[in-house]
Amino acid sequence: MTASSPPTPVVYGEGSRPPRGDYARDGLVLADYTCPQNYAAYTAQDHDTYRRLFERQSALLPGLACDAFIEALPRLGARDRIPRFEEINASLTPATGWEVVAVPGLIPEVPFFTLLANRKFPVTDWIRTPDEMDYIVEPDVFHDLFGHVPLLFNPVFADHMQAYGVGGLKAHGLGACEQLSRLYWYTVEFGLVRQADGLRAYGAGILSSAGELQHSVRSPQPQRLALDVTRCMRTRYKIDSYQQTYFVIDSFQQLFDLTAPDFTPLYAQVQAQDALTADASVAGDLPG
Ligand code: HBI
Ligand code: FE
Numbered sequence: 001m002t003a004s005s006p007p008t009p010v011v012y013g014e015g016s017r018p019p020r021g022d023y024a025r026d027g028l029v030l031a032d033y034t035c036p037q038n039y040a041a042y043t044a045q046d047h048d049t050y051r052r053l054f055e056r057q058s059a060l061l062p063g064l065a066c067d068a069f070i071e072a073l074p075r076l077g078a079r080d081r082i083p084r085f086e087e088i089n090a091s092l093t094p095a096t097g098w099e100v101v102a103v104p105g106l107i108p109e110v111p112f113f114t115l116l117a118n119r120k121f122p123v124t125d126w127i128r129t130p131d132e133m134d135y136i137v138e139p140d141v142f143h144d145l146f147g148h149v150p151l152l153f154n155p156v157f158a159d160h161m162q163a164y165g166v167g168g169l170k171a172h173g174l175g176a177c178e179q180l181s182r183l184y185w186y187t188v189e190f191g192l193v194r195q196a197d198g199l200r201a202y203g204a205g206i207l208s209s210a211g212e213l214q215h216s217v218r219s220p221q222p223q224r225l226a227l228d229v230t231r232c233m234r235t236r237y238k239i240d241s242y243q244q245t246y247f248v249i250d251s252f253q254q255l256f257d258l259t260a261p262d263f264t265p266l267y268a269q270v271q272a273q274d275a276l277t278a279d280a281s282v283a284g285d286l287p288g
């Protein structure tokens with residue numbers, strides 16, 4: 001073994017943040033994987049990053065984001081700093097019974113689904129660094145708040161998210177999380193909706209991305225298919241590039257109705273087939 005400098009010890013002091021996704025914050029992460037937001041630990045740079053992301057992204061929305069999202073966005077409150085989660089909850093909980101709770105990053109599936117099933121939306125508490133303005137692999141507070149929370153003010157979408165949590169717990173018991181995750185990816189994260197005035201984005205991964213917003217709605221490159229639940233559950237996805245396939249719905253009510261049935265027989269059917277690549281096209285695909 002060659003000599004190297006010893007690792008720098010990490011001290012979780014006043015006003016400092018533990019590393020991303022660290023659950024071992026001496027008693028600060030609760031059994032349900034939530035944690036305090038620790039608002040005082042955000043730096044001026046953190047707030048400025050949020051402000052710049054918010055400003056850039058909100059300017060891109062007209063003609064690309066769905067109406068429900070654009071209408072609800074002001075209800076997120078502060079745009080010039082990271083909002084306090086309790087400020088958001090003061091308007092969100094009376095609207096749809098949802099609550100945002102802080103988490104230290106990606107959490108395991110069962111606690112994630114359990115929070116959703118209880119109308120608690122886990123929001124990552126940390127923000128990306130300035131060199132990650134254009135792209136970040138993991139969710140951060142900007143993706144989670146800006147991307148996901150506006151639609152939690154929509155009663156139909158709010159009910160769908162809770163149903164997804166309940167369905168996730170069931171999928172876990174059936175060994176079908178992979179199939180359900182694909183549906184989540186292509187709807188809640190990267191879904192498109194056909195409005196009377198054209199195609200729009202409602203997926204959080206699109207709405208919080210400067211590049212993919214334009215690409216998903218306007219580029220001739222990707223394929224856009226009408227949402228078919230089993231087709232979608234068969235389709236692998238890429239986490240490090242724009243999507244090659246988008247699934248299109250007509251309304252949140254249609255999404256809710258399509259995902260309402262018991263998926264048990266569908267999981268068995270999908271698992272018996274080969275998975276499809278992200279750019280596959282198969283017989284029966286309908287344009288969205
Ligand atoms: N944890 N914080 C967080 N955010 C997510 O979106 C998330 C997660 N854990 C699991 C998970 N998503 C996925 O497994 C589900 O979408 C299936
Ligand atoms: Fe997300």
